[in-house]
Amino acid sequence: MGAELVEYLKELFAGFARVDVRAMFGGHGIYRDGTIFAIAIEDQVYLKVDDATRARFEAEGSAPFVYEGGKTPITMSYWSAPADALDSPDAMRPWAELAYAAALGKAVAKRARGKTAAKKPTKREKGVRGN
Numbered sequence: 001m002g003a004e005l006v007e008y009l010k011e012l013f014a015g016f017a018r019v020d021v022r023a024m025f026g027g028h029g030i031y032r033d034g035t036i037f038a039i040a041i042e043d044q045v046y047l048k049v050d051d052a053t054r055a056r057f058e059a060e061g062s063a064p065f066v067y068e069g070g071k072t073p074i075t076m077s078y079w080s081a082p083a084d085a086l087d088s089p090d091a092m093r094p095w096a097e098l099a100y101a102a103a104l105g106k107a108v109a110k111r112a113r114g115k116t117a118a119k120k121p122t123k124r125e126k127g128v129r130g131n
Contacts, residue, residue, distance in 0.1 A: 009021050013096055046080055047081050048077060064080075
């Protein structure tokens with residue numbers, strides 16, 4: 001069902017944007033402009049959530065993707081797409097927009113943390129005088 005699933009996902013998100021679908025970890029990652037914002041695993045579509053959007057997904061009856069991580073279950077920041085969103089590209093669009101915004105927010109925060117962590121203090125910042 002791999003090729004059929006990929007085509008279905010591309011059609012489902014067509015009202016939102018052109019997406020790339022890539023196989024990963026027994027499922028598929030769904031990307032826009034190189035940013036992953038959704039996954040499809042075991043015939044279920046999950047969308048990226050953040051603190052600002054989680055309540056909207058909860059209100060629709062969505063649930064997080066959870067997998068077994070050794071001894072404890074791991075809850076991901078991807079939540080099942082609302083059932084109505086799977087009806088058409090138009091119905092999926094607002095949910096995909098929320099997921100993409102959440103994914104972009106995480107990517108920006110991650111880059112900012114990386115720059116802060118990677119910056120080495122100068123001699124002046126260390127309190128060392130130059131010659």
